Amino acid sequence: MPFRTLLTEKLGITGLSDKKQVGYAELASAVSEAGGLGILTGLTQPTPDDLRKEIRRCRTMTKKPFGVNITLLPSINPPDYEGYAQAVIDEGIKIVETAGNSPGPIIKKLKAANIIILHKCTTIRHAQSASKLGVDFLSIDGFECGGHLGELPVGNFVLLNKARQILKTPFIASGGMGDGYSLAAALSLGACGVNMGTRFMCTLLVYPAYHEQDTPTKLTHLACHREAPIHHNIKQEIIRAGETDTKILMQKFRNSTRLYSNKVANEAYAIETDPNTTEFKAIQPYMSGQRGRQVFINGDVDAGVWTAGQVIGLIDDIPSCEELLRRTEKEAEECLAQNQAMIVPQRESKL
DSSP, X not given: OOOOOHHHHHHTOSSOBOOOSSOOHHHHHHHHHTTSBEXXXXXXXXXXXXXXXXXXXXXXXOSSOEEEXXXXXXXXXXXXXXXXXXXXXXXXXXEEEEEESOOHHHHHHXXXXXXXXXXXXXXXXXXXXXXHXXXXXXXXXXXXXXXXXXXXXXXXXXXXXXXXXXXXXXXXXXXXXXXXXXXXXXXXTTOSOEEOSGGGGSOBOOSOOOOGGGOTTOOGGXXXXXXXXXXXXXXXXXXXXXXXXXXXXXXXXXXXXXXXXXXXHHHHHHHHTSTTOOSGGGTGGGGXXXXXXXXXXXXXXXXXXXXXXXXXXXXXXXXXXXXXHHHHHHHHHHHHHHHHHTOOOOOOOOO
């Protein structure tokens, strides 16, 4: 059965929160339709106007709540973050996930528009700073997570417990979350929901096929049989992979990122860890986002770098979003009930 927490009540959802690594309308709408919170990834769109179009396209697929992610990262040519935020406001989005460096001005702009903010943090110190900015929820991201994971190697078993002890702002768990047992553990440690990214990369489509002109990523050659717009070869690779098949790059440049350990990532890692490498430009060609996108389109595992969390080792099937969410809820319910059953009532002392 669905869970009721501060997150589900405030966001108007019945299930889980989802943060995708392929945040297009297909997957976001499918997650929302299943009762979770689907999130469009703002920077998958080349411009703010493209984001407007993607938001409108998502609304043709679901009438349920969905959000948009805006991540502020170090960049040689920074995106128009103000423009993306304005697009979100103009399109009437009510939920935004923020992350990255110096988010204060963007958060202030979004809060002025009465938007619910969920901010991603990799340390308690950053979470406390975000709380002072007035965010509604915090996403506490342990070192297990895929993508940008911060610079302090603290896993979620400790990080969530610390958040429970210190934070006043409600928080959700991200990193290593992939099933109902993850959800039960996160709830037990004080979280009011979970983010699942890598797990949702392996999901099936329940919608009819779309025409090529309707999909900005031109993915109709995949037959549109998958909710996550990712080539089937990549999903099979995720199923095959183990929890040790990820690689952390860019630690030397204080921008640590967990990636799938493929040929390109390993080559970049060898260059980065060479004592003679002192500048990011040495590995920049390997870190191309365009090459990474080709992985998902063409199905070549080694075409470029792509993010994946350690939870990749727990994924062994490709369900629909609906099936995944219902199974996760059932597993969590059964797990919590089993734990409750282990409690032995204290017998009354005999007088």
